[in-house]
Amino acid sequence: MTATESIYRLGEFHSFDAAGTRFLYLVPSGGIFALDEIAAAMIERLEQGEASRDRLLADLTARGFPSVEASEAIDEMHRTRALSNGEVFLDNAQSPPADFPLQTLVLNLTNQCNLACQYCYEFGDDKVATPEGKPKFMDFETAKGSVDFLLKQSAGRRHVHITFFGGETLMNFPLLKRVVGYATEQALAQQRSIDFSLTTNATLLTPAIIEFLSDNRIGVTVSMDGPKDMQDKLRVFSNGRGSYDLVEPRVRALIQNHRTRPITARVTLTSGVTDVARIFRHLKNDLGFHEVGFALVTTSPDRLYAINERGMDHVLEQFHVLADEYLESALRGEMHGFSNVSDTLAELHQGVSKSHPCGAGLGLVGVGPSGDIAPCHRFVDSDRHAIGHVSTGIDRDRQGDFLRRGNINTKYDCHQCWARPLCAGGCHHEAFVRYGDTGHPNLHYCDWIRDWTDKCLRIYGAIAAQNPEFLDRFTERKS
Ligand code: SF4
Ligand code: SF4
Numbered sequence: 001m002t003a004t005e006s007i008y009r010l011g012e013f014h015s016f017d018a019a020g021t022r023f024l025y026l027v028p029s030g031g032i033f034a035l036d037e038i039a040a041a042m043i044e045r046l047e048q049g050e051a052s053r054d055r056l057l058a059d060l061t062a063r064g065f066p067s068v069e070a071s072e073a074i075d076e077m078h079r080t081r082a083l084s085n086g087e088v089f090l091d092n093a094q095s096p097p098a099d100f101p102l103q104t105l106v107l108n109l110t111n112q113c114n115l116a117c118q119y120c121y122e123f124g125d126d127k128v129a130t131p132e133g134k135p136k137f138m139d140f141e142t143a144k145g146s147v148d149f150l151l152k153q154s155a156g157r158r159h160v161h162i163t164f165f166g167g168e169t170l171m172n173f174p175l176l177k178r179v180v181g182y183a184t185e186q187a188l189a190q191q192r193s194i195d196f197s198l199t200t201n202a203t204l205l206t207p208a209i210i211e212f213l214s215d216n217r218i219g220v221t222v223s224m225d226g227p228k229d230m231q232d233k234l235r236v237f238s239n240g241r242g243s244y245d246l247v248e249p250r251v252r253a254l255i256q257n258h259r260t261r262p263i264t265a266r267v268t269l270t271s272g273v274t275d276v277a278r279i280f281r282h283l284k285n286d287l288g289f290h291e292v293g294f295a296l297v298t299t300s301p302d303r304l305y306a307i308n309e310r311g312m313d314h315v316l317e318q319f320h321v322l323a324d325e326y327l328e329s330a331l332r333g334e335m336h337g338f339s340n341v342s343d344t345l346a347e348l349h350q351g352v353s354k355s356h357p358c359g360a361g362l363g364l365v366g367v368g369p370s371g372d373i374a375p376c377h378r379f380v381d382s383d384r385h386a387i388g389h390v391s392t393g394i395d396r397d398r399q400g401d402f403l404r405r406g407n408i409n410t411k412y413d414c415h416q417c418w419a420r421p422l423c424a425g426g427c428h429h430e431a432f433v434r435y436g437d438t439g440h441p442n443l444h445y446c447d448w449i450r451d452w453t454d455k456c457l458r459i460y461g462a463i464a465a466q467n468p469e470f471l472d473r474f475t476e477r478k479s
Contacts (some may be wrong), residue, residue: 006085009050013082014418018461024082025457030353030421033080038065038073102153103363104161106377107146109172110137115201116238119270119297119305126299126433129381137172138369145390146367147183164198165377180216205250214258221264226279255288262290270297270305276318284337293339298430312448327459330470344456347422349474354424361402375402378429405439413441419453
């Protein structure tokens with residue numbers, strides 16, 4: 001077929017407007033493209049139907065665009081895949097190699113917790129863990145083996161990361177201290193670096209622990225659901241008493257005295273705990289968290305704390321309110337602190353096009369107190385999902401099965417969805433809880449995901465048009 005016989009049609013993209021400009025979000029490359037006048041005219045023309053190159057050129061010149069310019073613009077749009085002339089573009093989302101080097105190890109120091117949050121995926125009705133007969137607390141030998149495993153499996157990476165997790169992480173603080181010392185020493189001996197973070201419910205924080213965390217630059221995420229009425233709804237002790245009064249002064253002390261890393265709050269939204277803006281303002285403005293991120297509870301739809309459709313709509317509305325505030329701050333060059341936007345902007349800025357929804361089982365694995373390796377912290381202690389042991393390494397067959405199921409290529413329902421470069425079907429753990437298969441796409445809130453992704457795209461476009469330097473900070477940020 002000669003160039004003059006080429007038939008052009010629209011490629012696969014999602015278009016959106018921001019700051020008076022039309023943009024294309026190109027699927028599957030994950031690129032974002034601002035349309036100039038001629039490109040916008042071309043898209044408008046092809047929205048009415050496909051056209052040969054000659055026809056397209058004639059229509060563009062009839063609208064006043066010089067012929068040479070129009071011809072170059074067609075080539076450019078074809079190169080970006082906004083136009084196709086019959087080719088089938090393969091997704092950029094290529095499958096990673098089986099020996100993909102590890103980057104992050106999530107160490108579950110204990111599977112015990114001093115709270116009894118009713119929605120907890122580790123203890124609640126939806127739990128996947130089978131901890132019976134396994135150690136409740138990790139010992140130093142297992143932790144050492146885990147660090148050695150990480151350093152061995154991350155060959156080629158200069159920098160690696162350990163996240164401490166639980167149960168309640170700080171119930172095994174003595175081990176955490178020893179691991180930080182051992183891992184730092186081992187990494188240094190290999191002329192590599194390692195950094196640490198932890199997630200905690202904050203109930204066990206003391207001045208000495210805060211000092212240690214600050215001195216060792218350990219990033220802290222506090223699981224907290226907002227002001228007292230919200231926090232005490234489900235984040236309770238086993239006798240039903242709320243945890244806010246215990247947590248609040250400890251969080252204030254943490255934020256005041258931990259000087260080396262930003263402190264983040266992570267909120268789990270459940271039925272009745274959907275007042276996102278009020279929660280955000282309390283955590284950010286009253287308590288002083290640097291960033292606040294929200295996640296919807298992972299559960300079956302029939303649980304009492306599951307969010308119904310109206311609740312989901314309410315959450316989305318509130319996300320939009322905070323996202324608009326985020327944009328105003330960004331245009332002034334200031335960080336707002338709503339990390340759900342920052343995380344998505346980082347992925348958009350990096351042009352992410354995912355083969356898998358997250359790093360689970362790839363660059364990230366979880367290790368339970370017994371030394372069993374799981375795809376991530378949420379699958380720790382689950383026999384069904386174990387993919388090895390730190391003493392024997394990763395079982396490549398089990399890992400391969402997990403990754404094959406989770407690959408976007410096998411999620412046929414997602415193949416026509418423009419949001420797939422970022423979503424890739426959603427969390428494996430949520431898919432298992434909801435559908436009994438880690439590889440099932442999370443089809444129960446696709447409209448929600450697409451609406452939110454569209455909102456983040458508009459914010460990205462507006463910032464790119466009006467204060468592009470702000471986006472530089474997302475070049476490195478991990479989502
Ligand atoms: S799960 Fe839904 S929103 Fe996500 S990629 Fe698949 S179809 Fe799209
Ligand atoms: S599977 Fe879900 S919980 Fe685990 S790392 Fe991925 S997104 Fe997070």
